[in-house]
Amino acid sequence: MQLNAGCKLSFEALSPTPLVLMLRPRSGAGQWIIREEYQITPAVIVTEFTDMYGNLCQRVVAPVGPFSIFFSATVQTADLIDVAPGAPYTPVEELPDDVLHYTLPSRYCQSDQLGDLATQITKDTEPGYDQVEAIRKWIHENITYQYGTSDASTSAIDTADKRIGVCRDFTHLGISLCRALNIPARMVVGYLYQLDPMDLHAWFEAYVDGRWFTFDATQEQPRGNRITVAYGRDAADVAFTTQFGPMNLNDMQVWVDSAQNDVEESEKKAEEAPTLSTSAGSTNQINH
Template identity: 90%
Template sequence: MQLNAGCELTFDAQTPTPLILMLRPRSGAGQWIIREEYQITPAVNVTEFTDMYGNLCQRVVAPQGLFSIHFSATVQTADLIDVSPGAPYTPVEELPDSVLHYTLPSRYCQSDQLGDLAAQITEGTEPGYDQAEAIRKWIHENIKYQYGTSDASTSAVDTANNRVGVCRDFTHLGISLCRALNIPARMVVGYLYQLDPMDLHAWFEAYVDGRWFTFDATQELPRGNRVTVAYGRDAADVAFTTQFGSMQLNDMKVWVDTAQNEELESEKKSEQAPTLSTSVGSNNQDSN
């Protein structure tokens, strides 16, 4: 499915403030960027780099006063995500070098403190994909989704204890429980079609049987039509904006809509042959 996804952020900077932005998705196995638009007001110099996880990052300095960022893209997404019940565990000694760091504890994912819970959840489950799925299902059934119950300092241990949180917290807990079983796991942030309520979204991927698989503990069943923006160890690596100074976020809007209606209108107005509007794919298999 083709999706129009984007966000608009409005800030008020008390002083000129350096920013790192992470808003541009990349084309990959599960998505193709057809069109994108980036607007920054007032206009400032922008430089772009690729971080150690392969994410596209932009550096700007916001001037004092109101500052807005508008990003939108049309993306061909995979309608389904790959599932593979019974896929075997990949032994640590066989993991690619670039995947090893996803087995370690990180700032928000204290996997070294959640081994007992991970073992309890996955007792009697075959090592590998089935363990990751058991973790996803347990979080979905046992952690309450509720806004305003966590903040930027909430960790996986906090969520395990409090049994409440939002997608960020569900993801940190899933990552931590997988890592506690020596299953590499990473955080993914982006957009999900028909997410309710609409917002920027987070989920996790686990590395089993020599590849990455998608798991989303906020959803009852596997869902495709995702637009991935960034990968990382946890939320510290995948912030959409990182500011270095006094700056307040005044407003944020997020949207994900189907682009099919626009395509139909465009075809009516054009005598050109329509472009290919279907694709197949799975989540990004880059091991970074």
């Protein structure tokens, strides 16, 4: 499916404030960027770099006063995500070098403290994909999704204890429980079509049978039509905005809509357009 997705962020900078933005998705597995638009008001100098995880990042300095960022894109997405019940565990000694660090504890994912819970959840489960699915299902059934119950300091340990949170917290817990079993897991942020309530979203991927698979503990069933913006060890690596100074976020809008109507309208216009032989200038075009 083709999706139109984007966000608008409105800030108030109290002093000139450096920012690192992470809002641009890139074409890759399961998605193709057809069109994108990026507007920053007021206009400032922007430089872009690719971080160690392959994410596109933009550096700006916001001047004092109102500062807004608008991003939108049309993206061809996969309608389904791959599932592989029974896919085997990949032994640590066989992991690629660039995957190995996803087995380690990180700031919000204290996997070294969650081994007992991970073992309890996955007992009598075959190592590999089935363990990760057992973890995803357990989180979905045992952690309550509720806004306003966590903040930027909430970790996987907190969520395991309080049994409440939002997508970021579900994701951190899933990652931690996988890593406790020596299964590499990473955080993914982006957009999900028909997410309710609509917002920027987070889920996780686990590495089994020599590849990454998608898992989303906030959803009852596997769902496609996702737009990935960034990958990382946890939320510290994938913040959409990182500010280095006093700055207030006043408003945030997020949207994900089907682009099918736009496609149908374009096709209709193409059908109604004059043919080459009757178009103005067509004779010269044909001759030359």
